[in-house]
Amino acid sequence: MGTLLATTACGTGAAETTGAGEVVTALYPLQWLTERVGGSDITVTNLTAPGVEPHDLELTPQQVAEIAGAQMAVYIKGVQPAVDEAIEQHATDRSFDAATAVKTLEAAHEEGHEGETEAEHAEHEHEVSYDPHIWLDPSRLATVATQLGDKLAAADPAHAQGFKDRAAKAAAELTALDAEMAKGLGTCTSKTLVTSHEAFGYLADRYQLKQVGITIDPESEPSPARLAEVAKLAKDEKVTTIFTETLVSPKVAEVLAGEVGAKTAVLDPLESGPEQGDYLSAMRANLQTLRTALGCS
Structure with missing residues (x-):
């Protein structure tokens, strides 16, 4: 185990030191990447349990x-309001917002938030102007890997080379995945990606696809007008597959x-986290699903 020290708050409010640096990650893709880069020199705790919709996460004490x-x-600021708030209050000087490492895309916006509850208003105050789903572009995640390696190296100079070496290896794996996806999605007869909600903007941007989300927010129901608009577009563009998502009801x-x-x-x-495999295998499964649906040769 590494010598990078962390203090872990106890129920009594006291602090104790542990042998390995403790890194908290907000959601699965960041857990996967942090474990890859940190190796045995850190211990990783992920805040979002498998099968939990991260946008809805409420933190325990x-x-x-x-x-x-x-x-x-x-x-990633903007994904989980509860995490954003806790980091603002307790860890601003020891946090890494992965979205700051890459060029972000502008967020899609729904019309207003009239009639929302106080809790919903508070959540929308934590919204950001960019789409936070950066991990769905492996090339951007490769950039995050490199910066994460640098951050960990600065925090624990004794193990700096190990962090940087593992970061370079993770970035190379993600770059290879990016090349595989670019090749696999470069020959598709259809380029229109109709999805349950607009989570795949970075994937679409990277591989020259057009994302059309039925909704922007996985928690919201589309208006009849929006459904009619998407249905017309799908017919006009001869879309053969409508994509549903894990953790989101497929009904609409x-x-x-x-x-x-x-x-x-x-x-x-x-x-x-995927039911089987890891980030790399899940993205390759997405690639095969897209190739079948979009008629890629």
Whole structure:
């Protein structure tokens, strides 16, 4: 184990030191990457349990204490309001917002938030002007890997070379995945990606696809006007597949698919850990799903 020290808050409010640097990650893709880069020199605690929709995450007092006591908190501002708030209060000087490492895309916006509850208003105050789903572009995640290696190296100079070497290896794996996806999606007869909600903007941007989300927010129901608009577009562009997602009800996508004579297929936005495999294998499964649906040769 590494010598990078972290203090972990206890129930009594006291602090104790541990042998390995403790790094808290906000959601699965960051956990996967941090474990890859950190190796045995850190211990990683992920705040979002498998199968939990990360946007809805509510932190326990113990999780807030873990953030307060960690050597570093790795997150993406704008995904999880509860995490953003806890880091602002307890770990601003020991946090790494992965979105700051890459060029972000502008967020899609829904019309207003009239009639929302006080809690919903507070959540929208934490919204950011960019799309936070940066991990769905492997080339951007490769850049994050390099910067994460540098951050960990600065926090623990005794193990700096190991962090940087593992970061370079992770970045190379992600660059290879990016090349594989670019090749696999470069010969598709259709370029239109109709999805349950707009989580795949970075994937679409990287591989010259057009994302059309039925909704922007996975928690919201589309208006009849929006459904009609997407149905018309799907028919006009001869879309054969409407994509549903893990962790999101497929009902609306299934209704739309029935209306336009399309089938449905599942894309994994990797907001929570895959049931099998890891980030790389889940992205390769997404690639195969997309190649079948979009008629790629």
